[in-house]
Amino acid sequence: MNKSNYPRSFSHIGITVPDIKKAVEFYEEVMGWYVIMPPSKVTKERDTAIGQMCIDVFGEHWETFEIAHMSTSDGIGIELFSFPDMDNKKPEFSPFRTGLFHFCVQDPEIEALTNRIVEYGGKQRMPIRAYYPNEKPYKMVYVEDPFGVVFEIYTHSYELTYSSGAYQD
Template structure:
């Protein structure tokens, strides 16, 4: 298999939530994401481009859903979906099975963001940990939003966290 000549950029992620208004509130107020569009109702209809695209993806076993478009500060899109007849309880956390395990956000104030998440109905799944104690000031933590969706917080970028020599501790 021939490798690509360049890496693809990340555009957006879609998250299904039980309550679109509560999710918009959490992700804009707690995470600080921009509210771009919606909520909008999408109906199963072959006469519109979005309706046909959703039939192509979701099949025929649905009638409508709500969607909201958000954006992070670096332009990554977050689509929130709410389906009226879907399960409303938290998803089972099972990282050992194939599928999406988590997504990660970055905030240098990891303690402050973690506290804010908990204060707004989310959970802290583990203590905040240092990746390289005594070497690099990089921290991480796993949390949940109020709907049970697991995600991670880093204090530094992915590249800095995993590249050697990216941070030199001044003695």
Template sequence: MNNYPRAFSHVGITVPNIKEAVKFYKEVMGWYVMMEPTEVLEENNTAIGQMCIDVFGEGWGSFKIAHLSTSDTIGIELFEFPQNVKPKHEFNPYQTGIFHFCVKDPDIEGLTKKIIEAGGKQRMPIREYFPGEKPYKMVYCEDPFGNIVEIYTHSYELVYSETYK
């Protein structure tokens, strides 16, 4: 078996209102909309219907889906289920599962401001990783739907690689 790093393809995010989420991610994050919100019905006559039954089981009825893309071709799948349960949002990084996603923007202050203006939150002050040594900054925010969004000013490799000290 070959052991090599796999490329990231996409991430799926469940939201309470897909139209508002598409608008937010398009206008605030600048992501490209590849497929506007579309309804998927529970049926086994098409490949997509059967695949969704395989994933979600039976009894889900229908849901809406939209596809977006980042500038570096990472896909973003947005899902809105009619039986969506919006939990009381309690920040809990200790719970198993996806804790946050991170985007890169050299204008960290500008993106943070846009997130707040669009109904999101800034969860901490913008911090430098290596004050006085490197210009790398980060911040945790929250989108209007309760998803945690981290922002880096530089690439993951630069922030964490010993080579680039």
């Protein structure tokens, strides 16, 4: 591997939600993510780096939005956005189209987390499944938050789940 071809780390993911306060509450209470910056208002302007950057990203056809920053236990950022007058319709689940269709979190207590997600208005999209029945204790499930954002839960790390010989009883 040369110096320009090394594995980059994951920084954050941005999620658009219809109600930023409810989203922060859900992700804090259910997922245990902590708030780095509570919901705040961003207004279109060119006098600050943030204002200009948002114009660069969103174009000229917006005036204001709310943003909040959260973090997982391993330092991955969660950037929540909420735009006024946005379509509150849940996103279409489209795994057969190019682009992101889910993210994944890890919790050894997969059943308990899945139940909390459902209790807080989310949805369990499938039964909890074992990856390697009778071989390894790895489980997974697809769920969605109360806003329709689909994500997956693993009981074990990505590396352990997919590497051969990674778990021995």
